[in-house]
Amino acid sequence: MSRTCRIAPSLLSADFARLGEEVRSIVAAGADLVHFDVMDNHYVPNLTVGPLVCEAIRPHASGVPIDVHLMVEPVDRIVPDFAKAGATFVSFHPEASRHVDRTIALIRESGCRPGLVFNPSTPLDWLDWTLPKLDLVLLMAVNPGFGGQAFIPHTLAKLAEARRRIDAERARSGREILLEVDGGVKVDNIRAIALAGADTFVAGSAVFGAKDYRATIAAMRAEVAAAV
Ligand code: DX5
Numbered sequence: 001m002s003r004t005c006r007i008a009p010s011l012l013s014a015d016f017a018r019l020g021e022e023v024r025s026i027v028a029a030g031a032d033l034v035h036f037d038v039m040d041n042h043y044v045p046n047l048t049v050g051p052l053v054c055e056a057i058r059p060h061a062s063g064v065p066i067d068v069h070l071m072v073e074p075v076d077r078i079v080p081d082f083a084k085a086g087a088t089f090v091s092f093h094p095e096a097s098r099h100v101d102r103t104i105a106l107i108r109e110s111g112c113r114p115g116l117v118f119n120p121s122t123p124l125d126w127l128d129w130t131l132p133k134l135d136l137v138l139l140m141a142v143n144p145g146f147g148g149q150a151f152i153p154h155t156l157a158k159l160a161e162a163r164r165r166i167d168a169e170r171a172r173s174g175r176e177i178l179l180e181v182d183g184g185v186k187v188d189n190i191r192a193i194a195l196a197g198a199d200t201f202v203a204g205s206a207v208f209g210a211k212d213y214r215a216t217i218a219a220m221r222a223e224v225a226a227a228v
């Protein structure tokens with residue numbers, strides 16, 4: 001059985017001094033999404049980039065969707081800025097928003113596709129009243145803030161539960177909702193992660209730490225295709 005597989009290299013592990021070139025390289029290497037991590041040194045203990053940089057890299061992405069992962073608090077003020085900067089998906093952590101339903105609606109009204117992000121200890125209960133309005137569910141397999149951390153194994157069981165919920169919603173509404181996993185994804189564990197139910201895979205250090213981006217993305221795709 002061949003599985004849906006979207007590879008989303010995370011720019012967090014790219015060479016920021018050559019960011020445009022790095023974006024062109026991963027797109028040429030077959031990236032399906034460009035994962036863009038936004039950190040504010042408040043919601044997470046690290047600081048990265050904002051809408052200006054998103055806008056600057058967009059022409060280099062050649063139409064490949066930009067998958068903005070907001071690790072900021074508060075969320076709402078910055079959402080329209082990312083819409084203007086060319087984001088396709090905008091995901092946020094429910095703990096970082098006072099009004100989760102309002103933030104989801106704001107992302108949609110701004111012209112982007114909303115996603116909700118679950119930290120390793122965040123229960124999937126947050127999906128109870130949000131899933132019909134989401135285009136993306138993102139499960140963190142590490143605590144957010146840094147690249148290069150180890151995959152937390154309980155994410156596999158959580159992915160299976162999220163898969164069940166998404167399949168039920170799809171049977172009800174016919175809508176496609178992506179199930180993305182972020183953190184510690186490597187060539188040697190991606191097959192198990194796909195088997196657990198993920199269809200979209202963020203990989204930062206595994207891609208940018210490799211000499212050959214294309215070969216690494218191809219190896220990941222082959223592992224997912226081999227998942228039965
Ligand atoms: C962590 C970020 C991830 C990070 C993943 O907070 O959300 O996207 O870049 O990096 P790796 O793939 O190295 O775990």
Ligand code: ZN
Nearest residue numbers: 037069182202
């Ligand atoms: Zn991320």
